[in-house]
Amino acid sequence: MHEIAHPTPLAEKRNPPGPVVIWNLIRRCNLNCKHCYALSADTDFIGELSTDKVHSVMDDLKRFGVPVLILSGGEPLLRPDIFEVSCHAKAMGFYVGLSTNGTLIDERNIDSIASVGYDYVGISLDGIGDTHDKFRRKEGAFDASLHGIRLCRQEGIKVGIRFTMTLDNASELPELIKLAEDEGVDKFYLSHLNYAGRGNTNRASDAAFEATRWAMNQMFNACWDYEQRGTPKEFVTGNNDADGVYLLHWARRHFPEQADEIEAKLGQWGGNSTGVNIANIDNLGNVHPDTMWWNHDLGNVKDRPFSEIWNDLSDPIMAGLRKQPREIKGRCGQCEYFNICGGNTRVRAMQLTGDPWAEDPACYLTNEEIGITESGERLTVTPYRKHFHAELH
Numbered sequence: 482m483h484e485i486a487h488p489t490p491l492a493e494k495r496n497p498p499g500p501v502v503i504w505n506l507i508r509r510c511n512l513n514c515k516h517c518y519a520l521s522a523d524t525d526f527i528g529e530l531s532t533d534k535v536h537s538v539m540d541d542l543k544r545f546g547v548p549v550l551i552l553s554g555g556e557p558l559l560r561p562d563i564f565e566v567s568c569h570a571k572a573m574g575f576y577v578g579l580s581t582n583g584t585l586i587d588e589r590n591i592d593s594i595a596s597v598g599y600d601y602v603g604i605s606l607d608g609i610g611d612t613h614d615k616f617r618r619k620e621g622a623f624d625a626s627l628h629g630i631r632l633c634r635q636e637g638i639k640v641g642i643r644f645t646m647t648l649d650n651a652s653e654l655p656e657l658i659k660l661a662e663d664e665g666v667d668k669f670y671l672s673h674l675n676y677a678g679r680g681n682t683n684r685a686s687d688a689a690f691e692a693t694r695w696a697m698n699q700m701f702n703a704c705w706d707y708e709q710r711g712t713p714k715e716f717v718t719g720n721n722d723a724d725g726v727y728l729l730h731w732a733r734r735h736f737p738e739q740a741d742e743i744e745a746k747l748g749q750w751g752g753n754s755t756g757v758n759i760a761n762i763d764n765l766g767n768v769h770p771d772t773m774w775w776n777h778d779l780g781n782v783k784d785r786p787f788s789e790i791w792n793d794l795s796d797p798i799m800a801g802l803r804k805q806p807r808e809i810k811g812r813c814g815q816c817e818y819f820n821i822c823g824g825n826t827r828v829r830a831m832q833l834t835g836d837p838w839a840e841d842p843a844c845y846l847t848n849e850e851i852g853i854t855e856s857g858e859r860l861t862v863t864p865y866r867k868h869f870h871a872e873l874h
Contacts, residue, residue: 498546586629752823811840817852
């Protein structure tokens with residue numbers, strides 16, 4: 482939206498020196514969320530990386546040019562050495578984010594959290610009050626997470642709300658956006674449901690296409706409103722790269738004179754970057770193309786350096802993800818805007834068909850919107866639902 486309000490020339494594309502690494506340091510969690518890709522539980526998991534091993538892996542990541550570490554779980558605040566590990570990462574010069582459910586942030590540890598100097602703390606809220614509690618399967622989780630947000634704000638920590646959208650909570654998006662404004666939250670991140678872990682088990686609850694389109698309009702309109710007021714906030718979406726194409730169509734309707742420039746910048750961004758600019762290390766040290774690929778190991782940092790694993794293209798999944806353009810089948814492969822989306826999220830295709838190169842069933846764009854004239858049967862678990870229109874308005 483800032484580019485629409487204040488256009489800048491198309492700059493030369495610069496790929497980051499290394500991938501952003503999302504690191505699940507611990508699998509244990511005090512919650513039991515319906516959509517958890519890690520299948521976390523409130524129990525200890527044998528074989529997790531020691532503090533010394535974490536530090537040695539960080540040495541390799543730094544040499545490899547990794548710019549960002551997102552420390553996650555499970556619930557990372559349950560790991561006894563989380564602040565030691567975090568401070569070590571900051572001292573090495575990484576951008577360090579903390580991905581937490583927020584329920585364990587309280588007066589006893591907020592000073593320690595603040596002293597780390599996290600560049601960003603992301604806290605999950607998946608609805609208001611009882612909706613969030615049911616999602617997280619813990620009474621009082623909403624109040625505890627909101628308290629954590631407020632403590633972070635009081636300490637001047639950049640904090641964001643992370644919202645995973647499903648059929649059960651999509652209608653509460655406007656209330657959450659308003660909550661973010663009222664609480665002075667810096668960033669709002671909407672994650673589409675991805676089919677991994679319990680998110681795959683509960684994939685039938687994925688938001689209907691109409692609900693997703695409605696939600697994207699809510700996000701775009703809110704972001705533009707903040708921009709117009711001179712108080713821009715970060716609005717980000719993830720796990721559905723069709724959002725970029727939908728944004729382009731939105732821009733063509735509202736700002737047609739700038740649509741070509743927006744299309745060029747979206748094309749330069751390039752869409753899905755799984756296995757390219759995004760990487761994951763799980764609690765046991767297994768390396769994955771991203772956090773949703775825990776069913777596919779590329780190697781383990783206990784056995785080989787991350788840098789060696791990441792550059793090894795003998796794995797067919799990694800080789801396919803690195804191809805430019807990727808060889809995607811179905812309507813994704815025929816899409817007029819493939820350069821913007823990149824074929825979307827491969828793990829959803831894998832979970833539904835066993836083929837990681839099949840079309841993504843969660844693309845909510847019509848054939849007309851992506852330049853396809855053929856009328857074949859779509860691969861989907863979330864068909865357009867006419868009844869949802871009334872529920873969302």
